[in-house]
Amino acid sequence: MSGTGPARRLPLIAVVGPTGSGKSELGIALAHRLDGEVINADAMQFYRGMDIGTAKLPVEDREGVPHHLLDILDVREEASVARYQEYSRQVITDIRARGNVPILVGGSGLYVRAALDELEFPPTDAAVRARLETENDENGPAALRDRLAVVDPVSAERLGDERRVIRALEVHEITGRPFSSFMPQRVYHQPAVQIGLQVDREVLKERLAKRVHLMVEAGLEDEVRMLDTQGLRQGRTAARALGYSQFLRVLDGEWSTAEAAADTIAATRRFARRQLTWFRADQRIHWVDWRHSELVELAERAVRSGGALS
Structure with a gap:
């Protein structure tokens, strides 16, 4: 693909x-039509070797469309929204420099927003956090919550668990700003159009069940076994992935394959609802029926009419 004048003027796209x-599939179809390159926005597809259970498209199914930010972590590493923001924006810049259109594709909502929106990540300080955790253990959470109510009443009202209260106090101590001031706004970092796939929930439920069974048939248990030797259990993010956490229990003899598949289906359905x-x-998302006979045309029209740059 080579960049064109019109491609340069199109907005950043998110599917x-x-x-x-x-x-x-829609991301690839739009890439063909718009001189696009795909940027992964599915947190679990960052991981090398997590292929079957994440429904990662094999290279041969990507139809020659460049894909970015796949297979960038090993299973021991923790995924970071802040790092993703940095990486994704650099990839967006690189794609633009080639004259092509960046197309984010994925369902990890916070990662999508990190790439698209004005989203500022407050710093961390392990020493400050450790001291606050010690205070919490010694004096109880009420004292810390009272302190937070003085410096950041908005966060004190919103935050329920102790961990988040500690985080809010940590941020205030480091920056002098209330944690609530870092809350994201729905303001695009650069012109963008989001295309949302509108689904029939009952059809999706059956589709997800079928997909999990196909994953099992394709060797999900063997994939988990292989990743277990690479430190899957030590990964704070990867070990919790749908399907992987369930099939670790199969390896441990706690569940049968059928039980793991059933739990994966239920968990995947809950995840889809979330x-x-x-x-x-x-409210900025343009919704398109996922089964519409002219899905790609409608999505392309939304891109061209909804956010083309002048």
């Missing part, structure tokens, strides 16, 4: 929606 709705709730809250 979003619940797992199993066909985002990857994704829909997340994306429905963003």
Whole structure:
């Protein structure tokens, strides 16, 4: 693909929606039409070797479209939204420099927002956090919450668990700013259009069940076994991935394959519901019926009319 004048003027594109709705396929189709390159925005697809259980498209199914930010972590590493923001924006800049259109594809809502929106990440300080954790252990959470109510009443009202209260006090101590001042706004970092795949929930439920069974048939248990030798259990992010946490229990003899598959299906359905709730809250998304006979045309039209640069 080579860049063109019109491609340079198109906005940043994001294809979003619940797992199993066909985002990857739509992203590729738009890339062909718009001189695009795909940027992964699925947190679990960052991991090398986590292929079957994340429905990662094999290279041969990417139809020659460049894909970025896949296979960038090993399973021991923790995924970071702040690092993703840095990496994704650099990739966006590089794609633009080639005259092509960046197309984010994925259902990890916070990662999508990190790439798209004005989203500032407050710093951390391990020593400050450790001291606050010690105070919490010695004096109880009420004292810390009272302190937070003085310096950041908005956060004190919003935050429920002790860990988040400690984090809010840590941020205030480091920056002098209330943690609530870092809350994201729905303001694009650069012109963008989001295309959301609108699904039939009952059809999606059955599709997700079928997909999990196909993953099991394709060797998900063997994939988990292989990753276990590479430190999967030590990964704070990867070990919690749908399917992987369940099949670790198969390896441990706690569950049968059927039990792990059933739990994975239930967990995946719950995850899809949470994704829909997340994306429905963003009024900027252009929703398109996932099964529409002219899905790609409608999505392209939304891109060209919804956010083309002057």
